[in-house]
Amino acid sequence: MNLRTLELKIPPPAVAVLVALLMWGVSRATPTWEFPVLARGAVALVVAVIGVTFSASGFIAFRHAKTTINPRTPEAASSLVSSGVYRITRNPMYVGLLFVLLAWAVFLSLGWALVGPPVFVAYIQLFQITPEEKALSALFGTEYSAYKVRVRRWL
Numbered sequence: 001m002n003l004r005t006l007e008l009k010i011p012p013p014a015v016a017v018l019v020a021l022l023m024w025g026v027s028r029a030t031p032t033w034e035f036p037v038l039a040r041g042a043v044a045l046v047v048a049v050i051g052v053t054f055s056a057s058g059f060i061a062f063r064h065a066k067t068t069i070n071p072r073t074p075e076a077a078s079s080l081v082s083s084g085v086y087r088i089t090r091n092p093m094y095v096g097l098l099f100v101l102l103a104w105a106v107f108l109s110l111g112w113a114l115v116g117p118p119v120f121v122a123y124i125q126l127f128q129i130t131p132e133e134k135a136l137s138a139l140f141g142t143e144y145s146a147y148k149v150r151v152r153r154w155l
Helices: 012-029 037-065 092-108 111-150
Strands: none
Touching (some): 012 092, 012 111, 037 092, 092 111
């Protein structure tokens, strides 16, 4: 199987849901750490809110710029968004999903669940971000190259 066939095929939110389900499945089969539910729930909530804020900020910035939010068609981008949250990270929506997965790992209170977020990052990096960056480089050339130098891919 050619792994390139996975490029831009599965929307990142679906990847995050699949990883979250795998994390949950592992949590059902292995012992959890003993942390008070209230404490881990509070920490998980704070981390999740940070994640949702990142994702929502990225989404809103794309809407304001009137460019595509479809992660499967980066070549349809009509403008390069580099303001707002895009001054902090080139991929705030993916950073947000990562934070939500970290919150889920905290809530599950399971060491093995911490494998989920790096799996998400690896998949998104290889099959989503790399092809997106190729498309954006083709569309925006030196403007995108300069942006990549100024702003980190994740955080």
